[in-house]
Amino acid sequence: MSTQNDTAVDVHELDAKVQQMYTDVAQHPDETFHFETGRQLAERLGYPRGLLDAVPQDALDSFAGVGWFFDLAELQPGERVVDFGSGSGTDTFAAGSLVGPTGRVRGVDYTEAQWAKATRLAQESGTSQVHFLQGRIEQTPFDDASADCVISNGVINLIVDKQAVFSEAARLLRPGGRLAIADIVTEQQLTEAIVSNTDLWASCIGGAAQHEDYRSMIERAGLEVRQMRANDYGFLSDQAQGATATYGVRSMSVLAVKPGQTP
Numbered sequence: 001m002s003t004q005n006d007t008a009v010d011v012h013e014l015d016a017k018v019q020q021m022y023t024d025v026a027q028h029p030d031e032t033f034h035f036e037t038g039r040q041l042a043e044r045l046g047y048p049r050g051l052l053d054a055v056p057q058d059a060l061d062s063f064a065g066v067g068w069f070f071d072l073a074e075l076q077p078g079e080r081v082v083d084f085g086s087g088s089g090t091d092t093f094a095a096g097s098l099v100g101p102t103g104r105v106r107g108v109d110y111t112e113a114q115w116a117k118a119t120r121l122a123q124e125s126g127t128s129q130v131h132f133l134q135g136r137i138e139q140t141p142f143d144d145a146s147a148d149c150v151i152s153n154g155v156i157n158l159i160v161d162k163q164a165v166f167s168e169a170a171r172l173l174r175p176g177g178r179l180a181i182a183d184i185v186t187e188q189q190l191t192e193a194i195v196s197n198t199d200l201w202a203s204c205i206g207g208a209a210q211h212e213d214y215r216s217m218i219e220r221a222g223l224e225v226r227q228m229r230a231n232d233y234g235f236l237s238d239q240a241q242g243a244t245a246t247y248g249v250r251s252m253s254v255l256a257v258k259p260g261q262t263p
């Protein structure tokens with residue numbers, strides 16, 4: 001078994017399960033998952049209807065986020081945004097409508113079906129400021145300090161090397177730039193039996209970090225945490241609800257800022 005960061009999970013098996021799960025979310029959003037999907041979920045999390053109306057319906061059907069964070073992101077017209085783990089593109093398109101035609105939003109996701117669907121929808125919608133790239137968010141091809149804001153929703157919990165993701169976000173942000181995300185964390189450390197269960201990882205539970213450790217990883221990347229707040233989010237299956245009750249698995253939105261003045 002290959003491990004990373006002292007985590008007892010098989011990373012190759014995990015990648016395969018995560019990609020299978022989110023291929024299904026892209027291609028068969030009406031299936032039953034451990035988690036909710038779609039517009040109803042987004043509205044319950046706090047997404048304004050007007051913002052969701054700017055998102056292609058097919059993207060919204062496959063929305064699998066865990067919280068609302070755009071109020072923390074405070075996106076402005078003309079800004080440059082990167083969406084880590086963009087899925088079928090709900091947050092990327094929403095960000096595209098907030099930054100407008102003078103801005104630029106790049107969504108990155110490693111699941112081919114998610115990337116292909118989002119790319120097709122971007123072409124069909126004619127939204128020139130939105131682009132999608134298939135790749136890993138631990139290492140992106142973008143330039144240093146090329147983003148005003150990095151966003152992400154329900155993704156970093158799935159990744160074994162979370163420190164690499166936060167360091168990559170810090171590298172991409174300009175001084176004064178923001179990391180605004182929603183993710184799953186826990187009150188207590190999960191047991192090894194849960195952490196080594198790739199099915200629970202792919203369902204956004206097994207990889208959840210303890211919330212103080214999560215904050216420390218963001219700070220170690222060189223970002224200042226300004227806000228961490230709880231979201232009203234719950235899993236659907238009995239197994240997921242059991243882990244939630246025992247370990248305090250919950251969703252949180254976070255704002256962190258890269259120190260320094262805007263050039």
Ligand SMILES: C[S@@+](CC[C@H](N)C(=O)[O-])C[C@H]1O[C@@H](n2cnc3c(N)ncnc32)[C@H](O)[C@@H]1O
Binds near residue numbers: 018089108137152
């Ligand atoms: C829970 S879904 C959320 C998708 C999207 N943010 C949304 O709100 O609908 C998680 C996404 O993260 C992607 N993902 C997981 N690990 C990744 C990695 N290392 N690099 C890039 N994408 C990753 C998956 O392919 C999946 O599309």
